[in-house]
Amino acid sequence: MSNSIKLLAGNSHPELAEMLALRLGIPLSKVGVYQYSNTETSVTIGESIRDEDVYIIQTGIGEQEVNDFLMELLILIHACKTASVRRITAVIPNFPYARQDKKDKSRAPITAKLIANLLQTAGCDHVITMDLHASQIQGFFNIPVDNLYAEPSVLDYIKNKTDYRNSVLVSPDAGGAKRVASLADKLDLNFALIHKERQKANEVSRMVLVGDVTGKSCLLIDDMADTCGTLVKACDTLIEHGAKEVIAIVTHGIFSGSAREKLSNSRLARIVCTNTVPVDIDLPIVDQIDISPTLAEAIRRLHNGESVSYLFTHAPPI
Secondary structure: OOOOEEEEEOOOOHHHHHHHHHHHOOOEOOEEEEEOOOOOEEEEEOOOOOOOEEEEEOOOOOOOHHHHHHHHHHHHHHHHHHOOOOEEEEEEOOOOOOOOOOOOOOOOOOHHHHHHHHHHHHOOOEEEEEOOOOHHHHHHOOOOEEEEOOHHHHHHHHHHHOOHHHEEEEEOOHHHHHHHHHHHHHHOOOEEEEEEEEEEOOEEEEEEEEOOOOOOEEEEEEEEEOOOHHHHHHHHHHHHOOOOEEEEEEEEEOOOOOHHHHHHOOOOOEEEEEEOOOOOOOOOOEEEEOOHHHHHHHHHHHHHOOOOHHHHOOOOOO
16 A cells, blocks of 8 residues: 555544554554543544545444544544645444434434534545445535445355355345345345334334245345344244244444343344444354455555445455
8 A cells, every 4th residue: 555545543443443454554543532521522643644645444333422433533534634634534334323314204303414514524525434324325425425335245144154045035124125135136035025113213013024934044134233123023023934044134233222132032043244333242143244355445446546336246355
């Protein structure tokens, strides 16, 4: 990599930042990010970044921490802008507030649009993210947004670590049908759909299965697992309809609130997530897919002015 690139990392996911630095063959720049006693965030950049191509690695995680990490990112961007860098790219594997992408009821805010405005106002020139909850969020920005996909890495995992030839792909809701249909076409498998009705956010009241899963291993595909209520209920629904086993595969394993308890008591054979966010659940059913090669290759290609679209269908070797 050229010496004119700098990698900066906030406190949200230091392990991923180290993996990206190792993959790119460049060290992480010296950055101090800490909080005053009144919880105000302070940032100090410990080396010159003038006229450099800067990539700031920060993801959206946690229950209370997500707002602190978002503020860290905005202040880091602003600090780089005032230090006269050439270009600032925010690498945000899990985009915060992505589920608040539309006005679905009266007086509801479109918070994802607000986050886009904040990033641009702070001075961000480019965004790299992965599996946006709603791809139209890219349209909230007036700067380029590269929305990478975990699908190629997920395909490799399914082919190498599951008995996928006797499987059915399942979407836990109508919104994920396109994602599951794409995977099903590439694997030449059938897919099923679960229709869910919600009483309120993060609480599913009823599920109806559309499709046949009798005697099959079900691969339950979603973009994120938060409280895991949807996945656990979907698993129960599939087993009640004759499924042999259920493996959940998600991109963002957030696992907040009562997720640990629900997973411990669930009938899931396995839950697989990528490392877009740090996972601190040590249950034996939890497995991880490393997507740092994809993110690192996106950074390398962007810095060198190469096409990023290759990564939409190919996973770089680990």
